Amino acid sequence: MELNLEKIVNDYKEEAFDLLKRLVACESVLDEYRPDSKTPFGVECKKALDTLLLQAEKDGFKTLNVDNYAGHISYGSGKEVLGVLAHLDVVPVKKEEWDTYPFELVFKGDKMFGRGSLDDKGPLVASYIAMKALKDLGFKPNKEIRLIAGCDEESGSRCLEHYFKYEKKPDIGFSPDAEFPLIYGEKAMTSYDILGDVKDDIILEFICGDRYNIVPSKAMMKLKIDLKNEFINFLKENNYQGEIKDGYYITYGRASHGAFPMHGLNAAYIMFEFLYKNSDSKLAKFMNEYYLGDVYGKKLGYDMYDEEMKELTSNLAIVMINNNQLRIGVNCRVPLNEGFKLIRSSLDKARNKYGYSYKVLYENPRHYVPKDSFLVKTLMNAYKEITKDESEPITIGGGTYAREMECAVAFGPLMPGREDVCHIANEYMYVEDFLNAIKVYVKAIYDLTK
Numbered sequence: 172m173e174l175n176l177e178k179i180v181n182d183y184k185e186e187a188f189d190l191l192k193r194l195v196a197c198e199s200v201l202d203e204y205r206p207d208s209k210t211p212f213g214v215e216c217k218k219a220l221d222t223l224l225l226q227a228e229k230d231g232f233k234t235l236n237v238d239n240y241a242g243h244i245s246y247g248s249g250k251e252v253l254g255v256l257a258h259l260d261v262v263p264v265k266k267e268e269w270d271t272y273p274f275e276l277v278f279k280g281d282k283m284f285g286r287g288s289l290d291d292k293g294p295l296v297a298s299y300i301a302m303k304a305l306k307d308l309g310f311k312p313n314k315e316i317r318l319i320a321g322c323d324e325e326s327g328s329r330c331l332e333h334y335f336k337y338e339k340k341p342d343i344g345f346s347p348d349a350e351f352p353l354i355y356g357e358k359a360m361t362s363y364d365i366l367g368d369v370k371d372d373i374i375l376e377f378i379c380g381d382r383y384n385i386v387p388s389k390a391m392m393k394l395k396i397d398l399k400n401e402f403i404n405f406l407k408e409n410n411y412q413g414e415i416k417d418g419y420y421i422t423y424g425r426a427s428h429g430a431f432p433m434h435g436l437n438a439a440y441i442m443f444e445f446l447y448k449n450s451d452s453k454l455a456k457f458m459n460e461y462y463l464g465d466v467y468g469k470k471l472g473y474d475m476y477d478e479e480m481k482e483l484t485s486n487l488a489i490v491m492i493n494n495n496q497l498r499i500g501v502n503c504r505v506p507l508n509e510g511f512k513l514i515r516s517s518l519d520k521a522r523n524k525y526g527y528s529y530k531v532l533y534e535n536p537r538h539y540v541p542k543d544s545f546l547v548k549t550l551m552n553a554y555k556e557i558t559k560d561e562s563e564p565i566t567i568g569g570g571t572y573a574r575e576m577e578c579a580v581a582f583g584p585l586m587p588g589r590e591d592v593c594h595i596a597n598e599y600m601y602v603e604d605f606l607n608a609i610k611v612y613v614k615a616i617y618d619l620t621k
Contacts (some may be wrong), residue, residue, distance in 0.1 A: 172308070172310060172374075172417070172617070172621075174308075174553065174613060174617060175386075175620050176486060176557065176610040176613060176614065178614060179304045179493035179564060179609070179610070180259045180606045180610060182304075182305070182611055183300050183304055183609070186300065186607060187296055187297065187300045187605075187609065188276070188283075188354065189222070190223075190226055190237065190296050190299070190300075190536055190605035191256070191276055191288070191292060191296045192275075192276040192285075193222050193226075193603060194215065194219055194222060194223065194259065194287065194292045194295075194296065194372075195214050195274060195275065195276040195287050195288060195292055196274055196275065196276075196284065197216075197218045197222060197259070197274070197276050197321070198204060198215045198217035199212075199215045199216045199218070199219040199259050199260050199261055199287070199325045200213070200215065200260070200261055200262070200264070201213060201260060201261050201323065201325065202214070202216075203327075204213070204323075204329070205548070206329075209239060210239060210258060211238070211239055211240055211322075211323075211324045211329075211333075212239075212240075212326075212330070214286045215238075215351040215460075216259065216260055216323075217321040217322070219260075219322070220236065220239060220241075220242050220320060220360065221236075221261040222446060223242070223259065223295075223320055224236055224242050224320075225245070225246075225297070225341075227244040227299070227336070230303055230306075230476055231331050231536050232244045232245065232303075232304070232306070233245045233246070234337075236335045237333065237337055237338065237528060238327070239322070240317060240321070240322060240323070240330045240331075240333040240334055241321040241322060241330040241331055241333070241334035242319075242320055243317050243318060243319045243320070243322060243338070244299065244302070244317070244318040244320070245315055245316065245317045245318075246302055246306050246312070246315070246316045246317075247306075247311065247312035247313075247315050247316050247318075247416070247620065248312075248315050249313050249314040249316060249620075250317055250431055250543035251312075251313075251314045251315070251341075251342040251343070252314060252315045252316075252317050252319065252339070252341040252342055252428055253312075253314045253315070253316050253341060253344055253616065253619050253620055254317050254319055254340070254341025254342075254344030254345075254576065254579065255298045255302075255316070255319065255344060255345060255346075255356070255612075255616070256321070256331070256344055256346040256348075256571075256572035256573065256579065257291050257294060257295035257298060257315070257316045257318065257319070257320055257346065257347055257348060257572070257573065257577075258291045258295070258320065258321045258322070258323075258324035258325070258328075258348065258371065258405070258428075258572065258575065259291075259292065259295065259320050259322050259329075260321070260322050260323055260325050260326070261286045261287040261288075261290065261291075261292070261325065261487070262382060262384070262385060262594050263382065263385075264286050264289075264596070265388065265596065266336055267422050268596035268597075269286050269596050270284075270302050270597055271285070271546070271597070273285060273286040273596075273598075274286060275351065275496065276288065278402065278465040278602070279316055281601055281602055281603060281607070282312055282599040282600065282601055282602065283599060283601075283602055284596065284597060284598065284599040285399075285599075286598055287598070288422050288597055288598055288599055288600045289585065289592060289599065289600040290348065290369040290593040290594065290598065291324070291347070291348045292599060293584065293600045293605055293608075294342040294348060294518050294583060294608060295318075295320060295347065296459050296561070297347065297584060297608040297609045297612055297613050298318055298347050298467055299318055299531060300351075300600060301609055301612035301613040301615075302316055302318060302616065302617055304613055305610075305616060305617060306559075306611060309559045310458075310549075310617065310621075312616075312620035313620055313621065314342075314617060314619070314620045316620060318497065319331070319334065319350075320343075321334065321572065323569075324572060325382070326382070327533075327577065329600070331333075331437065331572060331575045333481065333604055334494060335575070340575070340576050340613060341576060341579075342545050342578065343545075343578045343579065343619065344478065344573070344575075344576055344578070344579040345528075345546075345550060345573065345579055345580050345581065345582040345615070346473060346528045346571040346572040346573040346579060346580075346581045346582065347581075347582055347584055347612065348566070348572060348573075348581055348584050349569055349571050349582070349583070349585065350565075350570045350581075350582035350583065350585035350586070350587070350589075351554055351558070351560075351562075351564070351568060351582070351583045351584070351585065351586055351587060351593070351611070352554045352558075352560065352562045352563070352587070353550055353551055353564040353580055353581070353582050353583070354555065354564065354565060354566065354567050354569075354573070354580055355539065355540050355541070355542055355547055355564045355565075355566065355580050356480055356537065356538065356539045356540070356566035356567075357537060357538040357539075357566065357567055357569065357570055357573065357574055357581070358430075358480055358481075358504040358506055358537055358567070358568045358569075358570075359504075359505040359506070359507065359508050359510060359511070359534070359535060359536050359537040360481075360502070360503065360504055360533075360534075360535045360565070361382045361502075361503050361505060361514060361531060361532075361533060361534045361535070362501065362502045362503070362528055362531075362532045362533060363500075363501055363503075363514070363518065363530060363531045363532060364477065364498050364499065364500050364530045364532065364548075365390075365497070365498070365501070365502075365518075365527050365529050366496075366497060366499075366527060366528045366529065366530060367496075367497040367500035367518050367525075367526065367528060368488055368495055368496065368497070368593070369453075369454055369490070369495055369496070369497045369529035370495035372452055372453055373394055373395050373396050373406055373446075373450055373451075373452050374392060374393075374394060374452060374454060375393040375394055375395050375444055375492075376391075376392065376492055377390070377392045377393075377395040377430045377442075377490050377491060377492035378390070378391040378392075378437060378489070378490075378491060379391065379439045379442070379489065379490040380439070380489035381427060381501055382488065382489075383411075383486070383487060383489065383501075383502040384428065384430070384486075384488070384502060385426055385427075385594050385595065386424070386425070386427045386428075386432050386434075386436070386437050386486060386488070387424065387426070387430070387437060387438050387439055387487075387489070387490075388423060388424045388425055388426040388435070388438055388518065388596075389423055389424070389438050389446060389543075390422045390438035390439045390441065390442040391420070391421050391422065391440055391516065392417045392419065392420045392421075393418055393419055394420065396450075397444075398420075398449055398450065399415055399420075399505050401418050401445075401449045402445060402449075403415070405445045405448065405449065406422075408522065409441075411423075411441050412424075412598060413441070413462050413586070414438065415493060420442070420445075422438045422439075422441040422442045422445075423438060424436035424437050424439075424440070424441060425433070426487070426594060426595045426596065427500050427594065428591060428594045428595075428597055429486040429504075429594070430484060430486075430504050430567065430568035430569040431484070431490055431568065431591065432466040432484055432485070432486040432487075433466050433484070433522030434591070435484070435595075437487060438458035439463065439487055439490045440458075440462070441461050442458065443455050443462075443463055444459075444463055444464075446458075447459040453525070453538065454497065455595045457521075457525045459517065461521050462485075462487050462492055462523075463559065465485065465486060466484055466485055466486065467482055467483060467484060468483050468485040468514070470519045471485075471514075471518070471521060472509065472513075472520070473485075473513045473514045473517040474508060475505070475507065475510050475513065476506065477506035477507050479506075479566060480507065480537065481506060481568070482507055483504065483505050484504045485501060485502075485503050486499055486501065486502045486503070487499065487500075487503065488500050488502050488605070494538070497527070504568030504569075504570075506537070507537070507580065508536045513528075514531075515531065523621075535574065538570075538573060538574035540578060540579070540580050540612065542564055545580070546578055546579075546580060546619075547564060547580060547618055547619050549615070550580065550615050550619075551564060552618070553611060553615040553618050554582075554583075554611055554615070555612045556614060557607065557611045558611070559587075562587050564580075566584035567581070569581075570606070581613075582615065583587050583608050583611060584600070584604060584605070584608040585604075586601075586604050586607070589601065589604065602611070
């Protein structure tokens with residue numbers, strides 16, 4: 172079969188934009204996890220899933236909704252299943268930080284803005300349109316092609332955990348939820364909480380962050396003592412953004428994906444830097460000794476590096492103090508599984524010195540598919556043929572649905588050299604990249620199943 176990819180894009184782009192507009196309009200941020208309800212991740216996540224599956228049914232696909240956790244769209248038949256794993260949920264927004272309304276797809280110049288445009292509704296739509304184009308062309312795949320759409324990727328992937336209780340895992344697959352040319356390895360991941368009683372500290376209240384995979388851009392604090400003048404001077408001297416409002420000391424940083432904390436400016440770091448320099452806060456001393464200015468775990472002693480998987484990253488994502496109880500949430504992307512033991516031993520030392528405790532929330536091993544596998548070679552050939560780019564596959568610190576399967580990789584949509592704007596305000600995707608992704612996914616799905 173000859174694939175006229177330019178014609179496919181021209182024929183389907185308006186249809187693709189329309190579906191993406193409707194999905195971006197769904198405010199599919201995790202509300203509250205209610206496992207026994209008809210909306211386990213909230214009404215808007217269900218709305219997004221319903222929107223996608225209803226469109227697929229209208230387009231003649233078979234669909235399945237597994238308890239509003241996840242659903243799939245299938246086409247073709249065969250002994251094996253090719254899985255394309257994408258997600259409909261998005262990370263929270265701070266609307267005041269956006270130049271456009273985050274839940275409306277807005278075209279400005281060569282970009283389309285909106286929460287989920289890049290992560291991951293845009294790539295999901297590109298994959299769906301690729302499937303639809305192949306089906307409409309009469310292509311008969313030798314495998315079942317299954318687009319699996321989940322509703323909880325950003326908060327632990329409970330969606331696919333539930334889905335795979337009832338549905339067989341695909342034999343091979345890819346997740347369009349990272350970057351091109353291809354991700355064949357994903358670091359191990361862990362999150363932990365530092366816990367403690369801080370009734371003797373000067374901090375009355377602290378509010379910062381709500382997701383482990385985001386560098387927090389705003390921190391709010393109330394104190395038992397008056398340091399207002401010192402705070403204003405500190406902000407001016409260091410050229411930091413902040414204010415005092417309604418009794419709160421407030422600092423503003425710059426959000427980024429938690430896998431790349433070096434690209435952000437942590438608002439909690441700014442606040443604790445101020446406290447360390449202007450008070451005798453025990454917690455500020457702890458933060459200065461073990462965390463401030465460090466996104467690699469060097470101060471705690473759990474930094475590590477692997478030639479293939481690169482360096483460990485450590486993101487201080489959450490700081491909460493209420494009723495004298497402290498919770499600090501940290502997420503680490505770890506190049507080697509042995510890093511889990513190193514992190515625990517390092518935390519033991521810090522805990523013993525300051526009297527806080529810690530709790531490890533989870534430990535997910537690294538994900539790895541050999542570069543010489545049929546899957547990687549086929550996808551890389553498709554990418555290179557369409558883009559003419561000779562870049563080599565890479566490893567990342569981010570975690571995707573690919574790790575839910577033994578033989579799956581992350582594949583697009585971010586093109587080499589593009590800024591990664593996932594998880595931050597004014598998220599966007601280049602229109603050209605969106606259309607090129609459709610071409611790549613058409614070719615990739617075709618080559619994997621012809």
